Structures are given as structure tokens and as C-alpha cells.
Amino acid sequence: MLEIAIKGSKNYWSWIIFLLLVMGAGFIVYVDQFLNGLMITGMSRDVSWGFYIANFTFLVGVAAGGVMVVIPYYLHNYEKFHRITILGEFLAVAALVMCLLFIIVDLGQPTRALNVLLYPSPKSMLFYDMLVLNGYLFLNIVIGWKVLEAERNQVEPPFWTKPLIYLSIPFAIGIHTVTAYLYCGLPGRGYWLTAILAPRFLASAFAAGPAFLIILCYLIRKFTKFDPGWEAMQTLAKIVCWAIIANLFFFLCEVFTVYYSNIPGHKAHLTYLLFGYHGYNALVPWMWTGLILMFTGAIFLVIPQLRNNKTLLPFTCAMIFFGAWIDKGLGMISGGFVPSPLHHVTEYAPTKPEIMITLAVYATGFLVLTILYKLATQVKEEVRG
Amino acid sequence: MMKKSRRSFLKVAGIAAIGLGASPAMNFASSDSDGTALAVKGKNEQALTAHRWGMVIDTNKITEEIAGKITEVCHKTHNVPDFKHDVDPEKFPKTRPVNHKQEIKWIWEEEFHYAFPEKEDEYLAEKFHDLPFLVTCNHCKNAPCVQACPTQATFKREDGIVIMDFHRCIGCRFCMAACPYGSRSFNFRDPRPFIAETHPDFPTRSKGVVEKCNLCAEQLAKGELPHCVQVSEGAIVVGDLEDPESDIRILLKEHYTIRRNQSLGTEPSVYYIV
Numbered sequence A: 001m002l003e004i005a006i007k008g009s010k011n012y013w014s015w016i017i018f019l020l021l022v023m024g025a026g027f028i029v030y031v032d033q034f035l036n037g038l039m040i041t042g043m044s045r046d047v048s049w050g051f052y053i054a055n056f057t058f059l060v061g062v063a064a065g066g067v068m069v070v071i072p073y074y075l076h077n078y079e080k081f082h083r084i085t086i087l088g089e090f091l092a093v094a095a096l097v098m099c100l101l102f103i104i105v106d107l108g109q110p111t112r113a114l115n116v117l118l119y120p121s122p123k124s125m126l127f128y129d130m131l132v133l134n135g136y137l138f139l140n141i142v143i144g145w146k147v148l149e150a151e152r153n154q155v156e157p158p159f160w161t162k163p164l165i166y167l168s169i170p171f172a173i174g175i176h177t178v179t180a181y182l183y184c185g186l187p188g189r190g191y192w193l194t195a196i197l198a199p200r201f202l203a204s205a206f207a208a209g210p211a212f213l214i215i216l217c218y219l220i221r222k223f224t225k226f227d228p229g230w231e232a233m234q235t236l237a238k239i240v241c242w243a244i245i246a247n248l249f250f251f252l253c254e255v256f257t258v259y260y261s262n263i264p265g266h267k268a269h270l271t272y273l274l275f276g277y278h279g280y281n282a283l284v285p286w287m288w289t290g291l292i293l294m295f296t297g298a299i300f301l302v303i304p305q306l307r308n309n310k311t312l313l314p315f316t317c318a319m320i321f322f323g324a325w326i327d328k329g330l331g332m333i334s335g336g337f338v339p340s341p342l343h344h345v346t347e348y349a350p351t352k353p354e355i356m357i358t359l360a361v362y363a364t365g366f367l368v369l370t371i372l373y374k375l376a377t378q379v380k381e382e383v384r385g
Numbered sequence B: 001m002m003k004k005s006r007r008s009f010l011k012v013a014g015i016a017a018i019g020l021g022a023s024p025a026m027n028f029a030s031s032d033s034d035g036t037a038l039a040v041k042g043k044n045e046q047a048l049t050a051h052r053w054g055m056v057i058d059t060n061k062i063t064e065e066i067a068g069k070i071t072e073v074c075h076k077t078h079n080v081p082d083f084k085h086d087v088d089p090e091k092f093p094k095t096r097p098v099n100h101k102q103e104i105k106w107i108w109e110e111e112f113h114y115a116f117p118e119k120e121d122e123y124l125a126e127k128f129h130d131l132p133f134l135v136t137c138n139h140c141k142n143a144p145c146v147q148a149c150p151t152q153a154t155f156k157r158e159d160g161i162v163i164m165d166f167h168r169c170i171g172c173r174f175c176m177a178a179c180p181y182g183s184r185s186f187n188f189r190d191p192r193p194f195i196a197e198t199h200p201d202f203p204t205r206s207k208g209v210v211e212k213c214n215l216c217a218e219q220l221a222k223g224e225l226p227h228c229v230q231v232s233e234g235a236i237v238v239g240d241l242e243d244p245e246s247d248i249r250i251l252l253k254e255h256y257t258i259r260r261n262q263s264l265g266t267e268p269s270v271y272y273i274v
């Protein structure tokens, strides 16, 4: 099936070459980081995780969001999603590839990464995170590939893909739950120490993942002959709508608990993010932008006339996707570290090299996504003749 | 006198052991995590041992001067880089400028309201405003850093010391997020250009690994007290928290002490007489 990927139009190849260039540039910067250490980043003693882990967290959500097409189709036989389940699964694959790369580039000693397997530590949440992330990646590759191959040959997928598909559902929930557990089990970090973190992560994931999928559907309609189906996209939009509302609701619950209880260790973080703390306010404009984007997006999706508007929908989705990225990427990680457990305020901003490496990881993900989507759409075009 | 000569004997023995490639100081840096404490004990009859090591810091006795001496000796003997140190351009050409936010420290001074943020009080007794509070790793009984580490590079010895295997650490910094006392530092860069004089009894670290106070495990293994205790003029005492007769327990019986952020349940082993 892979041969499909090497036959493409001029546009296709320019896009691939563009991605390769970004990857190459980022790789050169990474070599510098590899040789000289994470000193090239904006991270510090107080803010010891930054852009890499933030994007990792966000993308775990995008990967988990893929399950929002799998559940309706396989559990509820929602036929409209038949054409796009593969898109959800392949999006998950690309997102997970980026997640794993972000973990690697964040390590101080990447060559020792296998120590996590050599000295398994069942008390460490990172250990489980690694298991579920790799498990979910494996499941999605196998399922996506086998189902697509079967479709191409116009036969039923092998019987054993069914149990794997069912298994992938708890895995999807699992990857994001365990990722939340990385943070919410730490005693000294008030911003993360909340039981609603995992539900909140899932809600924002089920908004951001499908929102991105809708945008991808638009792109597919523009660049290929395959039509994912307007009705399927509408249903996706409803999913995004309720998920983003749940996310905002959970956030407000958090705000209430923190401010009404008035416990300083918990309050300081949100105050830093929303209003600034002791004169430090680098993230305040970002946070409000994120909230406004998510809130406006939710309104646009609730009102049927706006949701059904074909021109507006991709913009609404982009707003929600970007808003969730700010909320979960930028705010969630920095917010947890500022102020530090000693109540010192050290602000964080990614450096240029850090951003370059991040872009390269994204480019790698998009490369994987482009190739997989090319396979999927082409096969579907062929079958439909 | 007795004590002195015993110490110098131990030093010689220690050097001999380095020659054999089996110095106790290097032992804890080996990959054999569990057996380490015992192995050290087994090799050296004189080693200071405890069921659970603890520390008492008498804040009344700590002056700026003593605090300065303590941090200095700790950082020098453990090859902790000093970013203020002028790099020798011949030995380390092309050293890039430092980011002081990426500094490394094992023990340092904090003001009261930073060391004990949960005890912040508008009407705090005057004297606390200017007292230097020394903070370091608390060798917590329930150490969140140990729990978080995905490789067991950070582990707890049987004697309560929370210690690291620098060769196993992957630099994920999960332990730094987990430590509620900001006790850990990460080597964002190669520390060696910033070490004025490398101390031969202790390994230097490479970039990309985390480090923190080890309660001078290498000293205890040689039968000597931690460096900070030695220069503290009696302000710092270490001993066995589980031995009711130990110096440290007697101090705890006689004085009112506090620990940092106790409400988290980490059970710090460092006590402050206030």
C-alpha cells in the first residue's frame, strides 16, 4: 500500500519537501541541544518543564480525541462515521509520534531513555504513561492499516481487529488519564493537585482532537477527491461543542474551588495566570485569549445556524483548537511551576532554539499525517471508483 | 585528638580504596541501587550508620557568616558548579554565557517566608525577618521524588538517605516537579567549566542529570560527619531519628522544632529549632 505515498502531485511534493526542510532545520538545532544540553532552552531550576512537555500534553489529548469517532462508529454503529474513523485513527498515530518525540527531546540524557524499561518502576506514573502511549500507538497503527487494507481489497477486515478496536477505546481514555496523573499526584503543586485534572484533560482533548479533524476534513475536500461527508462533520462539530463546554465548565469549577476556599498555595497559580502575581504577568494576555477563543467557539457551535455555516465552521474549530492549546499547553505547565513551592516567581518563555525544535517535531508529525492521509484518501477514492 | 588521628587514617584508607577502584564514595554512584547502603557498611567498620538519618538546624546559632561557610564547603566538596566562577578560557574555550536561573545548589539560604511559605504571617516575630534559613533536601520519609522517578535513579537507602545514581538518571526531571521543597537542580549544561577546583573524593556530574544534597553519604561511609555539620559551629546536628538516645533526639525533646510544609505528609527529616 505504501507505494501510494510516492506518487503525488506537485503540491504534494512541495508540501513534503517543506516539511522535510523544517525537520532538517530543527534537527540541526537539536544536535546543538544534544551536545550542549538543555541550557539552550528557557527552562530553569524553578520551571523545569517547558514547551516540550506542554506540547506533549496537548498532543496526547489530540491523540485521545481520535476515539470520539471510534466510539460512535464501532459502539453505536453510527454509519456516517464510517468514512472518517480511519482519519481519527491516523490522526492519533501522528499525534502519538509527536508525543514520543517531545518526550525524547525533553530528556537530559536521551541515550539512556531505555532505562525506563530496564528498571521498571511501578510507582512512577511516567512508567505507565510510557506503556499506554506505546500501546495506543501500536493499536492504532495495526487497526488503521488492517482496516484500510481490507477496504482496498474489498474484503472484511480480519476478525481479530474487532477486539483490538474495542481495546483501543479504554486505551484512548487511559493515555490522557495517565498523563493527567503525571501532574495531579504531586503534593507540592497546587495548580495540578486537583481530582478534576484528568476529566478536564479529557474534555479539552475531546474538543481539540475532533476540532482538528474537522479542519482536516476541509483540507481533504479541498485537495483530494474524497469527501468525508458533511453530516459526519456536523456530528463532529456537536461533539466538539459539548466537549468544549464541559472543559470550560470544569475550569470554572476549578476557579470557584480555588477562590472560594482561598487557600494561598492553590490560588497563587490561577492568579498568576489570570491576573498576574507580584507584578509578573507574561501569561495573562495568553490565558485570556485562550479563554475568549474557547468561549466564543462554544457559542458559535451551540447556535445551529452558526454551526451549520460551512464557511464559519473551520474558523470556529481553529479557535477552539488554538484556545485549548493555550489553556493546556502554555498555561497548564507554566502555571503549575509559577510560583515555585517556595513561592519564588521565575517566569518562563521558550527560546528560539526551543521553538525551532518544537516546530520540527510538529513537522515530523505532519509528515506522518500527510502520508497516512494520502494512503487513506487514495484507497477510499479507488474503492469508490 | 583520638578522633583526629582516626580521621586521617580513614583518609589514607579512602585514598587506597580509590586506588583499588572501589572507593566508598563512588559506591553510591554505581548502578547497584539496593545493596549500596549495606555494601558501604560492609566495607568499612568505621562507617557512621543510622536507622533513619535526620538533621536538626538550630536557627539561633546560624549567622550569615556560618551559613556562608556551610554552603561553600558543601558545594566545593561535592563539585557543585558555581555559575559566578570565571571560566578558564584556555581549558574551556567557547563556553557560552550562563543563565543564572539554571543554577545548581544543594544547600542555600532562604528568608523565612520562602522556606516556610505556608507559615507566612503579617505579624511574624521581628527576628525571623533577617535570620538566614538554610534549606536543603529533607530526605523525606515519604519522598515524592523517589515515587516519581521512572528509573529508580533517585532512591531511598535503608538508612533513610534519599540519594541518586547519576549514571542512571535520564534527566526527565519528574523528580523536580515532584519535590515540594525545590531541593533539586538539573544540569542544564556541562558543569565542569564552573568548578574552580575539582574535589577528587566526589564525582563530577555530566550535563542532563539531576542532583541534590546526599547528606554527605560519602563522608558517613568514611566515618566522618557531613561537611556542613563540621563547619557549622554546632548549629547543625545529624543523627539517628529512630534512636531515642541519639543527640538529635535529645535536641528534639528539649526544643520546639518545625519542619518545612509538614501538611503534605512527606515527613521531612530536617528539623529547625526556632
Ligand code: SF4
Pocket (backbone or CB within 6 Å): B136, B137, B138, B139, B140, B143, B144, B145, B146, B162, B178, B179, B180, B181, B182, B183, B184, B212, B266
Ligand atoms: S526534599 Fe525533595 S528531593 Fe529531598 S527527599 Fe524530599 S522530595 Fe526528595
Ligand code: SF4
Pocket (backbone or CB within 6 Å): B148, B149, B150, B151, B152, B153, B154, B164, B168, B169, B170, B171, B172, B173, B174, B175, B176, B209, B210
Ligand atoms: S530526572 Fe533522573 S532522578 Fe529525576 S526522575 Fe528523572 S530519572 Fe529520576
